[in-house]
Amino acid sequence: MIDKVLGFIKKNKMIECGDKIVVGFSGGPDSTALLHVLDRLKEELNIEIFAVHINHMIRGEEASRDEEFSRKFCKRFNIPFYSFRIDVLKMAKEMGLSSxxxxxxxxxxxxxxxxxKVGANKIALAHNKNDQAETVIMKFLRGAGLKGISGISPxxxxxxxxxxxxxxxxxxxxCIENALNPVIDSTNEEAIYLRNKVRLQLMPYIKENINENIIDSLFRMADxxxxxxGYMETQSINEFKRLNRDGWIEIDSFLNLHIALKRRIIRHMIKEVKGDLNAIENIHIEECLNLIQRNETGKSVILPKGLVGEISYGRFRIKISENKDEVEYKLExxxxxxxxxxxxxxxxxxIEINENLIETQFIKFFDYDKIKGDILLRNRREGDFIYPxxxxxxxxxKDLFxxxxxxxxxxDRIPLIAINNEIxxxxxxxxxKNYKIDNNTKxxxxIKIERG
Structure with a gap:
């Protein structure tokens, strides 16, 4: 299997000499095998690896068992290990997300x-060929387009x-041949989520009754x-660049394109403004296309997440609704x-310089005597910058976001600690990296941020 993985790494140009790689490590069979393989290849590839384990605090004693196994495994193979305990259910409630x-x-x-923290440049995840096949089927069942049923990218x-x-x-x-003894997540055997239903019920049925090589078939199809x-995306990006005029596109030129390119260009326009395509569905793309086809100045279409598509004098653009509320507090x-x-x-x-200065997600330290001006808690402003x-x-x-x-x-909902326009x-x-603690700090x- 090591030779197979090495060939796949080289074929897809995943790793370069000197890479520092963070490896997601749950302690299950997939991530355990991945970590072990990379550990055995690290000298040949001239890489460093760092294992990261996240305890989601959902599965009680089983999750603690997984964390302890992961810690001991990394100690056994002398792999740097980092673990986090995050209350995911609480986080989901606070952020309005699913678990x-x-x-x-x-x-x-x-x-x-x-x-x-370690100066790494890549993250390695342990998706396997079965995961790829299951993803393709799930995307197909949800009516995804070409990108969706392309599955997971290497x-x-x-x-x-x-x-x-x-x-x-x-x-x-x-794992058996190398006596790795990974832990097993009992929830993987429960047909609760769609992926588990596909894995435990649909795939076995297809293998037994329709195509025993369904995993390999779907893997090749996804490739x-x-x-x-990739080809279609390149073509659509080139057309989008050709048509784009400061966020506007000329409708007459747009209407001459093939419908496949039109849909992709609308997606590019949305992504350019929003940053991603979350919550954007095919119906929203079609609404934009219908609006463009009518080409009536002053007409618009309301899209998710505060976006608007609008027509003006033979041109079309996507913009974000202008209802920003400024937030600003002076920090005493x-x-x-x-x-x-x-x-x-x-x-x-x-605080005193000799105290234990350990930064976390919620606590940061600065050299107070280097700071000139009022410190503010606020949301973003035009011209904001940072020395990250x-x-x-x-x-x-804006570029950092x-x-x-x-x-x-x-x-606009991200809290910022700022001096004038410097974040x-x-x-x-x-x-x-400015205002950092050094030997001259007195x-x-x-600054500590607490939620709630």
Whole structure:
């Protein structure tokens, strides 16, 4: 299996010499095999690996067992280990998400936190060939387009999936042969979620009655669709760039295109404004197309998440509704303030330099004597910028939000600690490398954010 994974890594150019890779490690068979394979390949590939485990605090003693197994496994193989305990159900309630969505946010936030802490550049996840087949079927059942039924990509941005080429049976056999003894999540055997129903009921039926090689067939099909999706995406991006005039497109030129390109261009326009396509469905794309076809100046269509599509003198654009409320509080030092808009309490105090200065997601430290001007708690403003930790130079806050894939309609709801237009801390996103503690620091400003 190691040779198979190595070939897949090379074919998809997943890893380069010197990479530092954060590995998602639940302790189950897939992630255990992935971590073990990468550990055995680390000298040949000249890489460093770091295991990250997230306890979602949902499965009680079983989750604690998984965390302890993961810790001991990494100690056994001398792999750097980071674990997080996150109350996902509480997080889901606070953020208005499903438990699955909140769990995903918690995992990626934790991966990103460790990635920045250790200076890593990639995240390895343990999806396998069966996961790919199940995803394709689920997307098909939900009426997805070409992109959806292209399934899981081996490489997306800085995320890699080295064992996507391996079946679940191969992975379980590898774990047995290498005496890895992974833990088993009992909820995987419960046909509650759609994926579990596909895995436990639909796939066995298809294998027994229709196509015993359904896993490989769907894997090959996803590869073909992904190649064709890539070509179509490139074509549509080129057309979008050709038509785009400061966010507007000329309707006459647009109407001459094939319908497949038209749909994709509308999606690009939405993504350009919103940052992603969450909550956008085919019906919304069709509403935009119908509006463009009528080409009546002053007409518009309301889209999800505060977006609007509008026509003006033979041109069409997507914009966000202009109903922004500015939020701003002056932070007294020492002192505390409560923001009903952000639903947070911010506590500021001056502490001694010799105290234990451990930063967390909720606590940041600054050299107080380097700060000139009032410190504000507010939402974003035009011209905001930050000198982000782990990055070179100055960056527009807008560009940071784009890089972090923060939805356009969520950006005004992110609490910011700022001096004029300089951002010291974009909560849960990034903080500044300016005003850092050094040997000359005399007074330390501690800022703590509490939810609720």
């Amino acid at each position: 699955e969505e909140a769990g995903r946010v918690a995992r990626y936030d934790s991966f990103d936190m460790v990635l920045r 490489v997306r941005d800085n995320i890699i999936r080295p064992i996507l080429i391996c079946t679940r049976e191969e992975i379980e056999k590898y 073909i669709f992904r190649d064709e999706e 030092i020492p002192g505390e303030i409560y923001s009903s808009e952000f639903k947070i309490k911010v506590v500021a105090e001056i 930790k782990g990055m070179n130079g100055r960056k527009k806050l 784009i890089d972090k894939k923060i939805q356009k309609d969520e950006r 010291l801390w974009a909560y849960n996103i990034r903080d500044t 007074r330390v400003l501690k």
